[in-house]
Amino acid sequence: MPPLRGTVEYKRPRAAVERLLVELALDGHHVPQSSAVFYANRLHGSTSTGLRSDHQGPGRYAWAADIPVSRHADGDAIASDIAWSLGLSWTGAGLFDQTIGNTRWQLIWLYPGHFDHVHIGGRRVDMVAPPVTFA
Numbered sequence: 001m002p003p004l005r006g007t008v009e010y011k012r013p014r015a016a017v018e019r020l021l022v023e024l025a026l027d028g029h030h031v032p033q034s035s036a037v038f039y040a041n042r043l044h045g046s047t048s049t050g051l052r053s054d055h056q057g058p059g060r061y062a063w064a065a066d067i068p069v070s071r072h073a074d075g076d077a078i079a080s081d082i083a084w085s086l087g088l089s090w091t092g093a094g095l096f097d098q099t100i101g102n103t104r105w106q107l108i109w110l111y112p113g114h115f116d117h118v119h120i121g122g123r124r125v126d127m128v129a130p131p132v133t134f135a
């Protein structure tokens with residue numbers, strides 16, 4: 001399967017995140033299945049600061065996945081693979097935002113609350129926010 005890099009014509013964040021998970025799995029990473037991400041997102045709620053989370057969808061507007069990691073090196077590899085696939089200028093750690101085309105991507109790793117999982121989320125910047133799927 002070709003890398004996602006350069007294929008940001010994926011207009012739906014959920015489709016892009018799910019494709020990322022498939023590519024990570026094909027690269028040998030241990031990642032949650034799309035159905036597990038869906039159920040996790042349904043339970044997620046807003047961000048720790050009370051803001052709307054990408055996890056809350058709806059998938060045509062925003063979507064996010066948390067990828068559990070048990071070893072530091074796995075998180076490094078997953079985050080860098082995600083960054084490569086999306087074409088992000090990731091530097092290796094932290095809370096990172098970058099807008100490409102119509103989507104604001106957020107990659108979080110080695111940041112408070114994100115030492116045991118890698119977060120990847122996308123949100124459309126070219127549409128009015130619809131109601132959250134999972135309130």
Ligand SMILES: [Zn+2]
Nearest residue numbers: 064065066119
């Ligand atoms: Zn998350």
